[in-house]
Amino acid sequence: MDPFAFQAPRIIEIGGGTVAKTTALLARLNLSRPLIVTDPFMVSSKLIERLTTPMAEAGVAFDIFSDTIPEPTDIIIEAGVARMADQKYDCLIAFGGGSPIDTAKAMTILAAGGGKMRDYKVPAVADIAAMPLIAIPTTAGTGSECTRFTIITDHEHDEKMLIAGLGALPLAAIVDYELTFSVPPRITADTGVDSFTHALEAYVSRRATPFSDALAISAMRLIGANLRKAFHEPKNAEAREAMMLGATQAGMAFTNASVALVHGMSRPIGAHFHVPHGLSNAMLLPAITRFSLNSALPRYAEAARLSGFAAADDADQLAGAKLVNGLDELNAELGVPTPGKFGIPAADWHAKKSLMATQALASGSPANNPRIPNHAEIISLYDAVYG
Ligand SMILES: NC(=O)c1ccc[n+]([C@@H]2O[C@H](COP(=O)([O-])OP(=O)(O)OC[C@H]3O[C@@H](n4cnc5c(N)ncnc54)[C@H](O)[C@@H]3O)[C@@H](O)[C@H]2O)c1
Numbered sequence: 577m578d579p580f581a582f583q584a585p586r587i588i589e590i591g592g593g594t595v596a597k598t599t600a601l602l603a604r605l606n607l608s609r610p611l612i613v614t615d616p617f618m619v620s621s622k623l624i625e626r627l628t629t630p631m632a633e634a635g636v637a638f639d640i641f642s643d644t645i646p647e648p649t650d651i652i653i654e655a656g657v658a659r660m661a662d663q664k665y666d667c668l669i670a671f672g673g674g675s676p677i678d679t680a681k682a683m684t685i686l687a688a689g690g691g692k693m694r695d696y697k698v699p700a701v702a703d704i705a706a707m708p709l710i711a712i713p714t715t716a717g718t719g720s721e722c723t724r725f726t727i728i729t730d731h732e733h734d735e736k737m738l739i740a741g742l743g744a745l746p747l748a749a750i751v752d753y754e755l756t757f758s759v760p761p762r763i764t765a766d767t768g769v770d771s772f773t774h775a776l777e778a779y780v781s782r783r784a785t786p787f788s789d790a791l792a793i794s795a796m797r798l799i800g801a802n803l804r805k806a807f808h809e810p811k812n813a814e815a816r817e818a819m820m821l822g823a824t825q826a827g828m829a830f831t832n833a834s835v836a837l838v839h840g841m842s843r844p845i846g847a848h849f850h851v852p853h854g855l856s857n858a859m860l861l862p863a864i865t866r867f868s869l870n871s872a873l874p875r876y877a878e879a880a881r882l883s884g885f886a887a888a889d890d891a892d893q894l895a896g897a898k899l900v901n902g903l904d905e906l907n908a909e910l911g912v913p914t915p916g917k918f919g920i921p922a923a924d925w926h927a928k929k930s931l932m933a934t935q936a937l938a939s940g941s942p943a944n945n946p947r948i949p950n951h952a953e954i955i956s957l958y959d960a961v962y963g
């Protein structure tokens with residue numbers, strides 16, 4: 577076995593109601609002056625009060641930056657860094673889906689090193705943060721609460737940049753599934769497919785390790801058994817809890833094993849056509865699994881058994897076929913449109929596909945795929961999924 581490293585937050589509090597432990601966690605980490613990074617919905621829906629009411633009662637002095645946007649851009653990061661200069665904050669608390677968490681990560685990286693966000697995109701290594709981050713996800717989810725990645729759109733070049741390093745790894749995370757009951761079905765589906773894609777891509781990645789495998793296997797079991805339930809029954813506590821656990825485990829798996837071709841091809845779709853991250857993954861997942869299947873058949877087959885697409889005693893070939901068909905059926909059940917049905921004009925899709933393929937390859941993720949595609953093959957895959 578090749579040597580490998582494993583990275584994770586220093587502490588992760590997990591369970592219903594754990595958001596109320598934030599004040600105690602701050603004290604343990606010797607932090608006292610947080611800037612909360614969130615989005616406008618968390619404030620208007622009052623979900624943020626689960627965090628702020630106990631903190632206010634305990635006398636913690638905090639401020640709130642709530643201007644984050646879905647799929648954050650470098651412009652928002654610069655606004656956030658300007659807010660960090662207001663007071664002598666000693667940490668950030670990100671509260672929300674992947675977008676506020678990624679925003680806070682990028683803020684602390686940019687505040688430490690200056691310059692422009694694009695200076696930090698891979699292959700640069702963003703190891704330095706101005707202050708520590710505590711991440712509290714409200715979707716299940718990106719797993720960003722325990723990854724060393726942040727994904728920021730360069731608004732000038734319409735590029736979703738992958739930024740990676742210890743500077744993006746939260747010091748601590750609080751994983752409280754009770755925050756996810758209000759997630760609407762569309763976002764439950766998109767974020768749940770994102771988690772599943774993290775686990776599957778980590779499992780078939782050329783950079784998988786025994787640690788990432790253990791987490792990916794558990795995540796595929798949990799998500800496979802509960803994604804549909806959480807989608808159809810938003811208040812099902814068992815399903816929400818399992819999805820949250822699975823999302824966090826999937827995040828821990830892929831931050832150490834990396835994602836692969838689905839994420840590589842998904843980011844350019846998000847950047848150019850403003851498709852939410854999980855949805856663009858879902859649009860690609862069946863076709864890319866079909867493309868990659870025979871290059872890692874035993875792993876895909878095992879993934880199919882773990883996540884319930886195949887029976888425990890199905891042979892590899894059958895289990896692999898059931899995985900590809902099952903992912904198509906899952907998309908139908910979750911109402912995932914093709915890019916065409918989503919409303920992306922065919923002319924725009926075809927005009928951008930060569931650039932998208934170049935950007936996908938430049939992110940490095942396709943090189944982790946069991947079957948490594950060239951530029952022309954990526955274009956063919958973009959053609960195949962357009963629909
Ligand atoms: N850093 C990483 O490792 C990583 C991994 C995967 C994805 N991402 C990034 O994460 C972002 C997507 O994050 P996301 O999918 O969590 O979505 P999001 O954070 O963009 O949120 C989507 C919508 O859901 C709403 N929402 C969030 N929580 C809610 C709740 N509890 N109840 C009701 N509504 C709620 C938000 O207000 C928003 O309108 C993308 O930018 C993607 O690139 C990052």
Ligand SMILES: [Fe+2]
Pocket residue numbers: 718770771774839853
């Ligand atoms: Fe993702």
